[in-house]
Amino acid sequence: MSSHRCVLAGALALGLSACNADAPGSDGALVPEGEAVAVCNDFRADPKVLASMRAGDIALRMALASGAKPDPVAEAASAIARGDFRLAAATTPVGVSLDLYNAQCRLLGSPAAWSIRALAFVPDLAAAEGRGADVPATAFGRQYNAALMADPHYPYRDICRPVSDVGPEPEIRPEEPISQPYGFADLQSGEAVDTMGYAARHNAVDQLRRLVAARPQDIDKPDMFGLTPLAWAIAYQRWRTADVLIEAGASPTGASCQTAIDRQSPLQVARLMRWTDMIGRLRSYVSEEEFANLRQNPRYDDASLADFNRAFFQIKHRYDPILRQRSFSRYELQFTIDEGGNSTSCELVPASNSPEFDAELCEVAMKVVRWTPARDAFATTVPGDAKLVFGLGK
Incomplete structure (x- = not known):
């Protein structure tokens, strides 16, 4: 397994760091034009479309700030008509908040910037929630979202719902088994939405076959959240619709501009769901290199690394x-990490000119630095190697 590494440069030892090897970074009516979209089949790849959406959002924020009173129901209807299904949200110091405007989407992590309409920056979310409808943007956002999600053409009502309907969103921890991090499979209502993603999520085989036959070019088209129909079928653990899509040629690596290691790719969703059988099913459709790239190296905990940096400076000072007495050189603290995330060995490579320093540094590192264990391509925890890289000397 490849080592987890990062080079830290400087005139003297500047502390320790490492690089997380995270796997990187529409079912709507938008049909933008342009070479980028022709290649990616994704409206998010068209700068003109993104610029138009941004300009509309800025105009809406300015209208709210000026004291104007735009009609939220009319604005939602206009958005639906042009295929813009983004919910209103507030940005905060810690990310995006849909809850302030009475909406919640069950996805992996916070909604991406392109998937929401930011109406306001809220420095203190608790205070903003207390003021509620007294704030024009909050009143507008709540009514806008209610109208958008209630529209029969809204294609994500099984993924995004009013907060009052769904309760708290479950906490998602990648190191733990996950049963249903996406959507609200048990909270369906109204007529089915006629999109591949919806059909895939809800095991609607006949509907999905009809849609694939009608628009085969859209089989790997990502939606507003970056997931293809196959990724949604896997997220909802739907064997039947997943088979329909795989047999029709859907890509396990996602859209044409995605890769196997992207967070929204069908293979990565299968790994998140710990769906080993599905990973095995998809394996034959990707190269050995692509499959090998799914492996994850051990990841350090940021807080524990910060603690170790402080200890490192104290030890180094002594x-x-x-x-x-030696010239400045690059050094590596090399660890072996077991499947539980525990350091089982540590070695400074090359050795410094002080065996005592090497031993003390490793002893502290093994006690202080915490690791998320490595995972193989099937997402099973396995032993792995890790490195912290730094410089020492004059």
């Missing part, structure tokens, strides 16, 4: 007269 040994500095000895360490400075």
Whole structure:
């Protein structure tokens, strides 16, 4: 397994760091034109469309700030007509909040910037919730979202719902088994939406076959959340619709501009769901290199690394007269991490000119730095190697 590494440069030792090897980074009516979209089949790849959406959002924020009273129901109807299904949200110091405007989407992580209409920046979310409908943007946002989600053409009502209907969103922890991090499979209502994503999520085989036959070019088209129909079928653990899509040629790596390691790709969703059988089903449709790239190296915990950085400076200060007898060089703390995320060995490579420094540094590192264990391509925790890289010397 490849090592987890990051190079930290500087005139003297500047502390320790590492690089997380995270796997990176529409069912609507929008049909933008342009070469980027022709290649990616994704409206988010067209700068003109994104610029138009941004300009509309800015105009709406300015209208609210000026004291004007735009009609939220009319605005929602206009958005639906042009295929813009983004919910109103507030941005905060810690991310995006849909809850302030009485909406909640069950997705992996916070909604991406392109999937929401930001109406306001809220420095203190608790205070903003207390003021509620007294704030023009809040009153507008709540009515806008209610109208958008109630519209029969809204294609994500099984993913996004009013907060009052769904209760708290479950906390998602990648290191734990997950049963249903996406959508509200048990909270369906109204008529089915005629999109591949909806059909895939709800095991509607006949509907899905009809849609695939009518628009085969859209089989790998990502929706507003970046997921293709196959990714949604896997997120909802729908064997039947997943088979329909795979047999029709749907890509396990997602849209044409996605890769196997992207968070929204069908393979990554299968890994998140710990669906080993589905990962095995998809394996033959990707290269060995793509499959191998799904492996994840151990990841350090940010807070524990910060604690270790402080300890490192203290240890280095005590040994500095000895360490400075050598020219500046690059060093690696090399760890072996077991499947539980525990350090089982540590070695400084190359060794410094102070065996005592090497031993003390490793002893502290093994006690302080916490790790999320490595996972193989099937998302099973396995032993792995990790590195912290730094410089020492004069």
